[in-house]
Amino acid sequence: MRHAISKLGKDTITFFEEAGAIFMLLGKILSYSGRVFKDWHLLLQQMMTIGFRSLPIVMMIGLFTGAVSAWQTNYQISGYVPIRYLGLATYKAVIIELGPVLTAIILAGRVGASIAAELGTMKVTEQIDALESLAINAVRYLAAPRFFAAVIMMPILVVFADFIAISGAWFVAVVFLDIPTKIFFSEIPQFFIVYDIFAGLFKALFFGGIISLIGCYVGFSTTGGAEGVGKSTIRSFVLSAILILIFDYLLAIILF
Amino acid sequence: MIEIKGVTKSFGEKPVLRGVDLTINTGESIVIIGRSGCGKSVLLKHLIGLIQPDTGNIIIDGEDITQMKEADLYRMRRNFGVLFQSSALFDSMTVRDNIALELEEHTDKPIEEIDQIVAERLRMVGLPDTEALKPAELSGGMKKRVGLARAIAFSPSYVLYDEPTTGLDPIMADIINELIVNLKEKLDVTSIIVTHDMVSAYKIADRIVMLHRGVIMYDGTPDEIRSTDNEVVRQFIEGQADGPIKPVPVGGPSLRYHRSG
Numbered sequence: 001m002r003h004a005i006s007k008l009g010k011d012t013i014t015f016f017e018e019a020g021a022i023f024m025l026l027g028k029i030l031s032y033s034g035r036v037f038k039d040w041h042l043l044l045q046q047m048m049t050i051g052f053r054s055l056p057i058v059m060m061i062g063l064f065t066g067a068v069s070a071w072q073t074n075y076q077i078s079g080y081v082p083i084r085y086l087g088l089a090t091y092k093a094v095i096i097e098l099g100p101v102l103t104a105i106i107l108a109g110r111v112g113a114s115i116a117a118e119l120g121t122m123k124v125t126e127q128i129d130a131l132e133s134l135a136i137n138a139v140r141y142l143a144a145p146r147f148f149a150a151v152i153m154m155p156i157l158v159v160f161a162d163f164i165a166i167s168g169a170w171f172v173a174v175v176f177l178d179i180p181t182k183i184f185f186s187e188i189p190q191f192f193i194v195y196d197i198f199a200g201l202f203k204a205l206f207f208g209g210i211i212s213l214i215g216c217y218v219g220f221s222t223t224g225g226a227e228g229v230g231k232s233t234i235r236s237f238v239l240s241a242i243l244i245l246i247f248d249y250l251l252a253i254i255l256f
Numbered sequence: 257m258i259e260i261k262g263v264t265k266s267f268g269e270k271p272v273l274r275g276v277d278l279t280i281n282t283g284e285s286i287v288i289i290g291r292s293g294c295g296k297s298v299l300l301k302h303l304i305g306l307i308q309p310d311t312g313n314i315i316i317d318g319e320d321i322t323q324m325k326e327a328d329l330y331r332m333r334r335n336f337g338v339l340f341q342s343s344a345l346f347d348s349m350t351v352r353d354n355i356a357l358e359l360e361e362h363t364d365k366p367i368e369e370i371d372q373i374v375a376e377r378l379r380m381v382g383l384p385d386t387e388a389l390k391p392a393e394l395s396g397g398m399k400k401r402v403g404l405a406r407a408i409a410f411s412p413s414y415v416l417y418d419e420p421t422t423g424l425d426p427i428m429a430d431i432i433n434e435l436i437v438n439l440k441e442k443l444d445v446t447s448i449i450v451t452h453d454m455v456s457a458y459k460i461a462d463r464i465v466m467l468h469r470g471v472i473m474y475d476g477t478p479d480e481i482r483s484t485d486n487e488v489v490r491q492f493i494e495g496q497a498d499g500p501i502k503p504v505p506v507g508g509p510s511l512r513y514h515r516s517g
Contacts, residue, residue, distance in 0.1 A: 122347075132306055134333070135333040
């Protein structure tokens, strides 16, 4: 019992220490928000890595998300709700929730874990010390471009994911559920709210920040060689995924 | 000149430096010897502020770096070049970009001039025309030499070497030793070398100090250390298992054999 209380106490202290360290890293990164655009070549490089190279997987996820949404919405509403609302239900689910959240979870695996592995390897092989010894601030040079690239590219990726998801839903509706295109899109204009789109994109921007911040933090705090890098990769994904879901709930309360 | 005054450092419960006092004069080559894990590299990292001491002061050219603001610390680091134990070359960059990085970040020199400096530094370390190679294409000795070229790219006043010959064959180790001696003469730098390779230490040192149990326990010239009657130093420089320095037990009792009878 005493051991359990002691462990709980230590874990609580570690939690607050880590949360503090993450916020301090965020503060340092934000302090370079002006400088990051001067280092445009670093930012552009990361925008390519984080954004452009993630497009194929994001589009694939979008396609199947939309397809599944249409199929299952049809299953759930048939007999209760007129089928002309299928397109609207799918569109709303994709724009507000599925597009930002699923894209974020995928990118936590593809981008966040990759940032943690890359920076973690640099840490354990003394490359970060080497950078600092050259009088180059590692947060400015490594973390800031990754953070801002993720924050900029995430909403853009979500726009693609949303578009492909709705296209996927439309394809399933037309080809497999025999719903004409006109019917599928019929209710969307009536319930179209610009705020929904911006709220979805704001969530995406926020999730992009979480993924890159956690990736950088976990990478910078890596210890213990190749094994440590492996653990950091997993830790980055798990931590990002949990935070994405927690903040998804909090943002839902605030935004809607 | 570098003055290290009463520096202590612990990691968790484990004290590593217990009050290091050392003065390094401008222009000299000082070798810090000591057993693996005794805190040599930790001491070296203190000199450029990569690690902050728990107590004590590190004064470089009259400025105490333990009290410096971050911006001043980065300015001070430009006076230093560091060759890391693992070379620590940036994997994603070519040899040229590794060496040019500091110049590109801190100067407005045109690319042509930076390329000239890179080529010159590579010639100095005996690796001309290797600019386009990636670190993965280099041997261990080549990596060390590129690391050295990077360390001297910005014409530093101080060059720190962390185990420069570790992991190299004896011939390559001697090439690195020659380079350290030559660079000191050509660039007029103060060299601080951490090593436990005594062949290397004798060859490059003006002065040798020994770090043991967290303090500087010996300070002398290579000739003085060869003839010292200090048992701890003798055991270390002669590489003997028996003596006052006990092996560190790993996961159990002492690994030493105890003779009976």
